[in-house]
Amino acid sequence: MFYRYHDSPIGRLFLSGDDKGLQQLLMDVPRHPWNIGEDWQFAARQFDDVCLQLDEYFAGRRRRFDLRLSPQGTVFQQSVWKALQAIPYGQTSFYSRLAEQIGKPKAVRAVGTANGANPISVIIPCHRVIGRDGSLTGYAGGLQRKAQLLALEGASFPEQALLSL
Known part of the structure; x- marks a missing residue:
């Protein structure tokens, strides 16, 4: 496994992966420290393309990523993550809609967990993914970052959703 850090407008990011692709892109969140395995190596150039595409995204010049991804998770989680990738840039969805898209309409909470x-x-x-009422629901990186990413993409959500931040 290789790892690397990348500075971005939403803070320092942690990247890790192997020859199969990127496995993690994590934000700096105190309650979720980054865990680096003993045998992991600092990436010299392995994530240059990831960093370039992230920089283009944050500069508003990239709407789709073209990278080899290798997220580790259950079959159910993988199906949710694939559905997330189908949400177009600048648009939003709801947990219930994602549950329907993966053919598990009653698994709304499980979709939220995934x-x-x-x-x-x-x-x-x-x-x-936002609340059906337009609210900014939980986000591992914090609601402020979620709002920042949605604003960058030009996604619409009620202004009152920002008042609670």
């Missing part, structure tokens, strides 16, 4: 377990934030856009 969304929260997304190991590749920003690129697998879990920030695009």
